Amino acid sequence: MGLSVVIMGPPGAGKGTQSDLLAKSRSLPKIATGDIFREAIRQGTPMGLRAKALMDQGQLVDDATVIGIVRERLARPDTASGFLLDGFPRTVEQAEALDGLIAERGLAPLVVMNISVPAEELVRRMLSRRVCKACGTNAAPSDTGVCGACGGELVRRADDTEDVVRNRLEVYDRQTRPLVEFYQSRRAYREVDGAQDAVLVTAALNEALDAVAVRAGQPT
Numbered sequence: 001m002g003l004s005v006v007i008m009g010p011p012g013a014g015k016g017t018q019s020d021l022l023a024k025s026r027s028l029p030k031i032a033t034g035d036i037f038r039e040a041i042r043q044g045t046p047m048g049l050r051a052k053a054l055m056d057q058g059q060l061v062d063d064a065t066v067i068g069i070v071r072e073r074l075a076r077p078d079t080a081s082g083f084l085l086d087g088f089p090r091t092v093e094q095a096e097a098l099d100g101l102i103a104e105r106g107l108a109p110l111v112v113m114n115i116s117v118p119a120e121e122l123v124r125r126m127l128s129r130r131v132c133k134a135c136g137t138n139a140a141p142s143d144t145g146v147c148g149a150c151g152g153e154l155v156r157r158a159d160d161t162e163d164v165v166r167n168r169l170e171v172y173d174r175q176t177r178p179l180v181e182f183y184q185s186r187r188a189y190r191e192v193d194g195a196q197d198a199v200l201v202t203a204a205l206n207e208a209l210d211a212v213a214v215r216a217g218q219p220t
């Protein structure tokens, strides 16, 4: 039985970094909707242009577009033995659509992990983080001015300015936080403290995933 994982959390919680590590260690394809949009923006596709206008303001891309992207992505054969979603779902409508896709395709039941971090810390992190202009990878603390993955220039993300960061946190509270309620009564839901050192967050996520994946596979 495969592993269907959702990594949730407010912007700046470390979803991207932790998802990369987990996806690699568990050999799961990582599906990050924010990355998909940033790639579309780099390529200048019509969808990318629409998404950019919303992302630059910290608004969400419309549900129909995001759900369409995830539906197509989950139809690829590499997801048959599992996948890890980063940044999706972000609204209750998206979460309901995901439940539908999982049922329809007979994919493994969802394991949902929520990384929680206090708001002040999120603002601090987003204003100080840097990403690679060329490949989009988050800069590691050891990176010295250039991307450790490709040598590209490290820059602030377009939506990591103070106004946009505040707006993203508001959008999170209004549209994404209700998802915690949507998921938290499920057996395979875990909350992980994202304010601790990144290495400890990774360990906590691995532990939660092991504990919860066993139960997710059991009949309710």
Ligand code: ADP
Pocket (backbone or CB within 6 Å): 010, 011, 012, 015, 033, 034, 035, 037, 054, 055, 058, 059, 060, 061, 062, 066, 086, 087, 088, 089, 090, 091, 094, 159, 168
């Ligand atoms: P963060 O979690 O740090 O905000 P992401 O890379 O996950 O970063 O998302 C960046 C932006 O991409 C969001 O602010 C939003 O505009 C858009 N986006 C990403 N995922 C979704 C989604 N599931 N639904 C709607 N918009 C999304």
Ligand code: ZN
Pocket (backbone or CB within 6 Å): 132, 133, 134, 135, 136, 137, 147, 148, 149, 150, 151, 152
């Ligand atoms: Zn790079």
